[in-house]
Amino acid sequence: MGFWKSLFLGSESAASPKGLPSRGYLADLPNADENSRIIFSTDRDLDLYELEELCDAVGWARRPIRKVKKAIQHSFVVVTMWEERGARRRLIGFSRATSDHAFNATIWDVVVHPDFQGKGLGKALMKQLIKTLRNADISNVTLFADPHVVEFYRNLGFMPDPEGIKGMFWYPD
Amino acid sequence: MGFWKSLFLGSESAASPKGLPSRGYLADLPNADENSRIIFSTDRDLDLYELEELCDAVGWARRPIRKVKKAIQHSFVVVTMWEERGARRRLIGFSRATSDHAFNATIWDVVVHPDFQGKGLGKALMKQLIKTLRNADISNVTLFADPHVVEFYRNLGFMPDPEGIKGMFWYPD
Ligand SMILES: CC(C)(COP(=O)(O)OP(=O)(O)OC[C@H]1O[C@@H](n2cnc3c(N)ncnc32)[C@H](O)[C@@H]1OP(=O)(O)O)[C@@H](O)C(=O)NCCC(=O)NCCS
Ligand SMILES: CC(C)(COP(=O)(O)OP(=O)(O)OC[C@H]1O[C@@H](n2cnc3c(N)ncnc32)[C@H](O)[C@@H]1OP(=O)(O)O)[C@@H](O)C(=O)NCCC(=O)NCCS
Numbered sequence: 443m444g445f446w447k448s449l450f451l452g453s454e455s456a457a458s459p460k461g462l463p464s465r466g467y468l469a470d471l472p473n474a475d476e477n478s479r480i481i482f483s484t485d486r487d488l489d490l491y492e493l494e495e496l497c498d499a500v501g502w503a504r505r506p507i508r509k510v511k512k513a514i515q516h517s518f519v520v521v522t523m524w525e526e527r528g529a530r531r532r533l534i535g536f537s538r539a540t541s542d543h544a545f546n547a548t549i550w551d552v553v554v555h556p557d558f559q560g561k562g563l564g565k566a567l568m569k570q571l572i573k574t575l576r577n578a579d580i581s582n583v584t585l586f587a588d589p590h591v592v593e594f595y596r597n598l599g600f601m602p603d604p605e606g607i608k609g610m611f612w613y614p615d
Numbered sequence: 616m617g618f619w620k621s622l623f624l625g626s627e628s629a630a631s632p633k634g635l636p637s638r639g640y641l642a643d644l645p646n647a648d649e650n651s652r653i654i655f656s657t658d659r660d661l662d663l664y665e666l667e668e669l670c671d672a673v674g675w676a677r678r679p680i681r682k683v684k685k686a687i688q689h690s691f692v693v694v695t696m697w698e699e700r701g702a703r704r705r706l707i708g709f710s711r712a713t714s715d716h717a718f719n720a721t722i723w724d725v726v727v728h729p730d731f732q733g734k735g736l737g738k739a740l741m742k743q744l745i746k747t748l749r750n751a752d753i754s755n756v757t758l759f760a761d762p763h764v765v766e767f768y769r770n771l772g773f774m775p776d777p778e779g780i781k782g783m784f785w786y787p788d
Contacts, residue, residue: 505718509718512716513715513718514715516714516716518689538715540713540714540721541713542685542686542687542690542711544685544689545678545682546686548713548721548757550718583785584721584783584785585782585785588778588779589779592781596783598785600783600785600786601784601785602781602782603781604784605762606761606762607760607784608762608776608782609757609775609776609780609782609783610758610760610769610773610775610782611756611774611780612745612757612758612772612774613773
């Protein structure tokens with residue numbers, strides 16, 4: 443890290459329906475470009491074609507926009523990350539979690555645009571998401587990690603197979 | 616198996632809000648007692664104290680009723696199992712799943728009362744739950760299994776760590 447400070451400085455707008463800030467920004471970016479800043483948002487009203495572009499950029503398989511819309515609507519929390527330059531805003535990160543709103547949450551679809559990877563932003567995005575879940579009093583935060591990102595999540599305090607608990611996926615015979 | 620046939624014979628009541636049958640029954644029970652039958656339901660309006668008793672019976676830690684209620688409300692699907700004797704009905708099994716209503720579901724809190732374990736009913740309950748999720752067009756059915764039940768789930772078509780995907784849980788440092 444060191445390049446970006448993952449310091450959540452504040453929220454700008456009114457509280458979201460769940461009583462969480464719907465927008466905040468990361469500041470202190472000692473990078474070459476003083477005209478940009480990184481913004482986080484829990485607003486789920488985003489351009490789904492822009493999200494598709496982001497997922498394309500990391501090589502994920504296309505999914506029907508209609509279903510993506512439904513999944514976002516029925517996620518418990520969505521945290522997006524934006525690069526803001528003057529009036530222009532670009533979607534550079536996405537994450538969401540499903541939940542029973544009481545005990546458990548499961549994180550899906552964590553992505554940072556390749557142009558912005560390796561700068562601590564994935565970590566900052568995940569911290570925002572975890573903080574949002576913890577503020578909502580969720581005690582059991584879970585996910586299913588592809589092998590190449592297990593270390594990324596371990597870095598953030600996630601344990602694989604704690605006490606022998608196994609992640610399992612159903613496949614029709 | 617052989618003791619109970621996991622045959623879902625039909626549904627008795629009107630369609631549930633999601634367009635799924637809210638009640639059905641298992642029949643063909645060649646057991647000693649011809650006066651009982653096993654019923655499944657997706658109705659989530661159940662007596663939470665009866666559910667607490669069921670969870671107590673398998674030694675699960677007590678959870679605040681208020682939070683259990685919230686978790687059930689915000690689960691995507693709840694499938695319960697009942698023993699019916701004449702007009703009396705007893706809760707003997709429970710399971711639920713969270714979901715984004717589009718791609719992924721995660722199964723939680725699968726339990727069969729000890730008096731009814733080892734008769735194929737856990738399997739029948741899980742099959743009901745999976746069927747309900749598949750009918751709702753969910754393609755990715757997941758769960759986190761305690762070590763002593765990994766084989767139970769493997770039997771049902773669940774794979775641990777497919778392609779190296781790891782189940783992970785977040786613990787505060
Ligand atoms: C995984 C991903 C979100 C990480 O985002 P990122 O912004 O590149 O990560 P960061 O720069 O915040 O990295 C934070 C820390 O994790 C480490 N890290 C990042 N990616 C890693 C990886 N794939 N494996 C191991 N460690 C990793 C970094 O070295 C850094 O360590 P440090 O805190 O010791 O310096 C991003 O690479 C991505 O979107 N990848 C493609 C999509 C994907 O695979 N998503 C996960 C699906 S399960
Ligand atoms: C796990 C549980 C739901 C299984 O229900 P059940 O009604 O006893 O299981 P069934 O009789 O339907 O068993 C179906 C098959 O799984 C096998 N099986 C059942 N429990 C098993 C276990 N713990 N380990 C390995 N295999 C198991 C049975 O032998 C049977 O195999 P078969 O189809 O080859 O005959 C039940 O034992 C239970 O409620 N346990 C306590 C709560 C719990 O631990 N839940 C899981 C939390 S992650």
